[in-house]
Amino acid sequence: MIIIAQININNLSFQYDTHGEDIFKDVSFLIDTNWKLGLIGRNGRGKTTFLKLLMGEYEYRGHISSTVKFEYFPIKVEDKNQTALEVVRQSIAPFSIWEKQMDEYIKIPEKIDMYGEVLEKFIDNDGYTINEIIEKEVRKIGLEADILKRNFETLSSGEQTKLLLVSLFLRKNHFLLIDEPTNHLDSEGREIVAKYLSSKKGFIIVSHDRTFLDNIIDHVLSINKSNIEIQKGNFSTWQLNKDRQDEFEKNENEKLQKDIKRLSETAKQKSSWSNKLEATKTGNGPCDRGFIGHKAAKMMKRAKCIEARQNKAIEEKSKLLKNLDIADKLDFSTLKSEDDVLEIKSLKINYDEKVILDSLSFNIKQGERVWLKGKNGCGKSSIIKLLIGEDISYTGYIKKTDKISYISQETSFLKGRLDDFIKEEKLNSQHLKSTLHKLGFENIQFEKDIKEWSEGQKKKLLIAKSLCEKASLYIWDEPLNFIDVISRIQIEELILSEKPTMLFVEHDNYFGEKIATKTIKL
Structure with missing residues (x-):
């Protein structure tokens, strides 16, 4: 054994x-x-x-x-x-x-x-x-x-x-x-x-x-x-079970809410009737006061019984939805453009006298989401650095919008207070913090130095910043590194709903295949 x-x-x-x-x-x-x-x-x-x-x-x-x-x-x-x-x-x-x-x-x-x-x-x-x-x-x-x-x-x-x-x-x-x-x-x-x-x-x-x-x-x-x-x-097994459990608890929660409301109204009604009936015992007219008292007490007992059922339903309800992660809908600040957002012809990139990329041509139209795909070292990051204005040696033709929002792979530069970051980046504080809340942040997180945040939380800050920026083209370089699954699903749903114009690099095939309208394989 x-x-x-x-x-x-x-x-x-x-x-x-x-x-x-x-x-x-x-x-x-x-x-x-x-x-x-x-x-x-x-x-x-x-x-x-x-x-x-x-x-x-x-x-x-x-x-x-x-x-x-x-x-x-x-x-x-x-x-x-x-x-x-x-x-x-x-x-x-x-x-x-x-x-x-x-x-x-x-x-x-x-x-x-x-x-x-x-x-x-x-x-x-x-x-x-x-x-x-x-x-x-x-x-x-x-x-x-x-x-x-x-x-x-x-x-x-x-x-x-x-x-x-x-x-x-x-x-x-x-x-x-x-x-x-x-x-x-x-x-x-x-x-x-x-x-x-x-x-x-x-x-x-x-x-x-x-x-x-x-x-x-x-x-x-x-x-x-x-x-x-x-x-x-x-x-996938866990996700299926989680979705089923969440759905069951949501349905059970709605049912108990209706029961609690109905039982509360019924208990109040029975109690009111009991009080009114009890009141008829007083006065000078002939009546069977013992019978009236017995009936009022019986009605009050029923009211108490209904109230106990209501309290039990409230207790059962309190056990539900404790693990439900509510993923609120995110939003983009996209700008529309009638012209091509990006056009590249015969692009050749050199690095340390070595040709990284040769004769690349493609364009991105309004609403397209282009997945730049390939092995590490094939030139994906070089293209992105070139487009955001870094000094990269190249030949060829590039025409691009000047309204670009960029997410970098790197997060090590993030530090200091969130409010200072918001001022430096000229962001709307309410919009950014609301977006971070939707991505799973608690208020206490905003009080900590950003360098103390987890890598996933730092990456979410860069994503939230990009979502708050008005842009015609969103360039995201491996945005999902360290990002949890629930937030990935939120971001997928947002992109499919809002249809922003994007150029992105991502090695999560599930994400790429779901949101890309066009793939360029290097």
Whole structure:
């Protein structure tokens, strides 16, 4: 009989000292260490915080117990100026609990400088050396073994991500905490990594890419408004169950509201009738005062009974809709244009004497939404930088509107108070804050320094800013990095409803295929 280790979270409570609201309060659940678990929830709900709590980086109340150790992704690389092989070997060396043969070497006093020698001697049960094991794993994730000879710093962000995932899964007897691995991966890279992860087990992964999650996970851990739930299945299964539960609760809520109103009116009526009937006992005329009193008391008893049913309905109603995320409709400040918003002919872009792009021609008409698609490094960002006015060497013809709203990939420049940001960007404060509310923000968030916001919340600020700007063309460069699923759906619905003119780069295929009217593949 195989015994599966479990991670036990019992009465976990946590809040940051800098702001008083609870991130988690008395939550308890179990996780099996062979699960492939997707961690989902709106931005700011505490997904990364939960992973950090498992890693022991914050103090908390309650208990977290586990028979396995945790490892976190992304891994921090101390020295990037060495070969990729050295980076991978160093990242797995301190965690080389490799089967019986390796355990014998580990009995040597644990000094980091001895691990290189230990690894060199190691041969697994199939006769592979450590270098051969690494090469096999590198090929599984879609890279050529030659990449291990290259300097790690010269690799693309996507290549670095894949190599660090490899080194993570080469650490034995660890439960892996993988935080947003897709943000530096193009569409093809996401498919390759999804296939790689689907062959593994024993991890929690945070991602907002619905297709990516569906191809990997077998359980969902959802951080909701009022609780934390675990369900078996992938993201689509969870979404279907969530939609059904929300619909049931909305219908039940409406039914109970009607019942409460009807019962309240009936109770008042019975009580009024009882009082009126009781009043007929007084006076000098002949009447059966005992009968009248008995009937009035009976009517009052019925009124009290109806009131009790009303209170029970109110109590039942209070249990509903606590996890319903109401996604209010967003709005755009678009400007209309009769002419083509953008026209490009025979565009050629050079970078460091290297031709990045050659002979590209396309145009964007009013109402078109153009998806600029291709592998990382094919020139997508160069086109966007050129269009927003950065100094890029090029030849060719470009005609564009001067009313452009831009969302960058980068958020690291965001800091300071929100009110100061609003003044600097000359935005309408009420419009911006209203948009942020619709994207899931609470008022308390506006009081914090923007640099303390989560990456998803910073990205939402850039999206809200763009929605508040009057523009003829919206240029969005990977706008959905770190953005939660509910907000993605809101943005999709807004774009399909308002039909703004757009040029966008996005590696979330579900989003791109849903909103694009035209695709340019580089």
